[in-house]
Amino acid sequence: MAQLGKSGRHQVVVIGSGFGALFGTKALRRADADVTVIARTGHHLFQPLLYQVATGILSEGEIAPSTREVLAHQDNARVLLGEVTEIDLAARTVTSHVLGRATVTPYDSLLVAAGSGQSYFGHDEFAEFAPGMKSIDDALELRGRIFGAFELAELGAAEGEDVADLLTFVVVGAGPTGVEMAGQIAELARRTLRRDFRAINTLQARVVLVDAAGQVLPPFGETLGAKTRVQLEKLGVEVLLGAMVTDVTGRGLVVQYKDGRTEWIAAATKVWAAGVQASSLTRTLSQQSGAPVDRSGRIRVNPDLTLPGYPEVFVVGDMIDLDHLPGVAQVAIQGGKYAAAEIERRLSGRPPQKPFHYFDKGDLATISRFRAVARIGKLRLTGFVAWLLWLGVHLVYLTGFKNRFTALGHWAVSFIGRGRSERTATEQQIFGRLALTRLEGGAAGLVSGNDVPGPDPEVAARRRQELEEQALAEIRLTDSGERGQPTR
Ligand SMILES: Cc1cc2nc3c(=O)[nH]c(=O)nc-3n(C[C@H](O)[C@H](O)[C@H](O)COP(=O)(O)OP(=O)(O)OC[C@H]3O[C@@H](n4cnc5c(N)ncnc54)[C@H](O)[C@@H]3O)c2cc1C
Numbered sequence: 001m002a003q004l005g006k007s008g009r010h011q012v013v014v015i016g017s018g019f020g021a022l023f024g025t026k027a028l029r030r031a032d033a034d035v036t037v038i039a040r041t042g043h044h045l046f047q048p049l050l051y052q053v054a055t056g057i058l059s060e061g062e063i064a065p066s067t068r069e070v071l072a073h074q075d076n077a078r079v080l081l082g083e084v085t086e087i088d089l090a091a092r093t094v095t096s097h098v099l100g101r102a103t104v105t106p107y108d109s110l111l112v113a114a115g116s117g118q119s120y121f122g123h124d125e126f127a128e129f130a131p132g133m134k135s136i137d138d139a140l141e142l143r144g145r146i147f148g149a150f151e152l153a154e155l156g157a158a159e160g161e162d163v164a165d166l167l168t169f170v171v172v173g174a175g176p177t178g179v180e181m182a183g184q185i186a187e188l189a190r191r192t193l194r195r196d197f198r199a200i201n202t203l204q205a206r207v208v209l210v211d212a213a214g215q216v217l218p219p220f221g222e223t224l225g226a227k228t229r230v231q232l233e234k235l236g237v238e239v240l241l242g243a244m245v246t247d248v249t250g251r252g253l254v255v256q257y258k259d260g261r262t263e264w265i266a267a268a269t270k271v272w273a274a275g276v277q278a279s280s281l282t283r284t285l286s287q288q289s290g291a292p293v294d295r296s297g298r299i300r301v302n303p304d305l306t307l308p309g310y311p312e313v314f315v316v317g318d319m320i321d322l323d324h325l326p327g328v329a330q331v332a333i334q335g336g337k338y339a340a341a342e343i344e345r346r347l348s349g350r351p352p353q354k355p356f357h358y359f360d361k362g363d364l365a366t367i368s369r370f371r372a373v374a375r376i377g378k379l380r381l382t383g384f385v386a387w388l389l390w391l392g393v394h395l396v397y398l399t400g401f402k403n404r405f406t407a408l409g410h411w412a413v414s415f416i417g418r419g420r421s422e423r424t425a426t427e428q429q430i431f432g433r434l435a436l437t438r439l440e441g442g443a444a445g446l447v448s449g450n451d452v453p454g455p456d457p458e459v460a461a462r463r464r465q466e467l468e469e470q471a472l473a474e475i476r477l478t479d480s481g482e483r484g485q486p487t488r
Pocket residue numbers: 015016017018019020021038039040041043044045047048049050051082083084085113114115116133134176177279281316317318319327328329330332364
């Protein structure tokens with residue numbers, strides 16, 4: 001197990017490379033401290049645009065730039081790949097793993113920004129048939145499943161089969177992600193793919209948005225929720241509210257209405273955009289500090305975002321239970337910056353800041369091209385104006401000039417034109433996740449351990465001799481002009 005030593009300077013460890021972690025790390029650029037970012041992926045993911053990767057508008061690189069590249073010019077920051085499995089609050093160490101290699105990193109200050117994962121409300125088995133929307137892997141798998149369903153429908157229809165289930169797409173969860181996903185699949189079927197197939201009519205694709213709640217987009221309030229529903233229905237999306245998903249299989253799902261009625265929806269493609277569960281790191285923090293964890297796994301923190309009893313540990317973003325703060329990017333960004341400012345103040349002997357105060361900049365969600373809804377303070381916007389606002393905000397917050405530039409190009413292709421530049425999907429993307437979950441030890445199970453003996457020296461010598469003979473034969477054939485000549 002590698003133990004990373006201390007340089008004598010104040011050591012800040014940041015867990016995660018999402019919004020809270022990245023903005024916190026950047027805010028520490030002038031601090032008299034070494035900052036170590038430990039994250040399980042090598043990229044910073046802009047989750048709000050995952051649905052555009054899943055529906056072929058953007059490439060994964062555009063929404064997930066390399067964290068190492070983003071921080072390349074920040075001299076006091078370094079990046080380590082690894083899944084944090086343990087935080088020892090007494091010893092002040094963080095243990096991370098990657099492919100069986102363990103690393104222990106000591107800290108003086110800790111910023112935990114590990115975010116949240118998908119929650120299937122106790123039915124994790126649904127994940128096999130209804131992937132969530134939390135990672136690049138999820139988005140690419142969904143892209144493969146969505147475009148693949150149209151391909152399979154084309155094959156079936158050519159043989160005269162009923163392909164209604166292949167052309168039915170169900171999105172579970174009518175929050176911003178579900179609305180955006182349903183709107184984009186509808187647009188894909190009605191606009192982008194219209195002329196691409198011969199045996200199927202993509203206009204007949206059925207897109208269903210299901211939610212147990214009584215309205216779409218609850219955080220946007222009743223008026224915008226109702227307007228969004230009308231817009232979705234105009235696009236051809238069927239909106240089923242008060243409908244709880246009680247079972248999911250490869251062929252479809254069962255929804256149960258409030259009156260007890262159940263309905264089977266035959267659908268090959270299901271997308272799970274309902275429910276989040278905070279990173280399981282909150283449990284280890286809770287066990288050691290006694291801070292309570294709520295039903296969504298979020299941990300109660302002090303008003304200054306520190307862990308009760310551990311002023312050197314800050315927790316930010318989706319992981320925290322404080323003042324009913326929502327699980328949105330701005331809470332994480334502002335929390336990360338606040339924690340960084342507090343660390344810097346302590347280092348320079350300045351008094352602490354006032355308690356963390358979240359500045360609510362509002363909410364935005366797109367419904368389709370040129371249509372969005374926005375809630376900014378008391379202002380409610382819909383349609384094209386809201387969409388322009390959406391465009392501006394996303395351009396500002398996408399990380400990296402290069403990504404903004406290429407994303408703008410891809411948006412022009414999809415929104416002004418009919419195309420989707422990123423329709424590529426591979427078999428590995430569609431089935432890789434499932435294959436890994438069935439493999440003992442996951443990806444680590446595929447990697448040879450250090451104790452595996454090297455190649456047998458005798459076998460290696462024989463192989464070398466064969467390769468040399470092969471090369472000599474190649475040279476002779478070329479030099480003698482025998483290549484291409486009849487051999488008999
Ligand atoms: C599909 C989707 C759409 C969204 N749309 C919007 C939107 O339109 N507007 C909005 O404001 N918010 C939106 N959100 C919510 C927003 O993305 C989150 O609130 C925000 O990302 C939270 O930031 P965070 O720093 O807490 O966590 P994240 O940004 O999720 O970052 C967590 C980081 O921790 C890493 N990590 C996790 N566990 C470990 C571990 N054990 N070890 C090491 N690293 C770990 C992850 O790899 C990641 O880098 C959306 C979320 C999703 C999933």
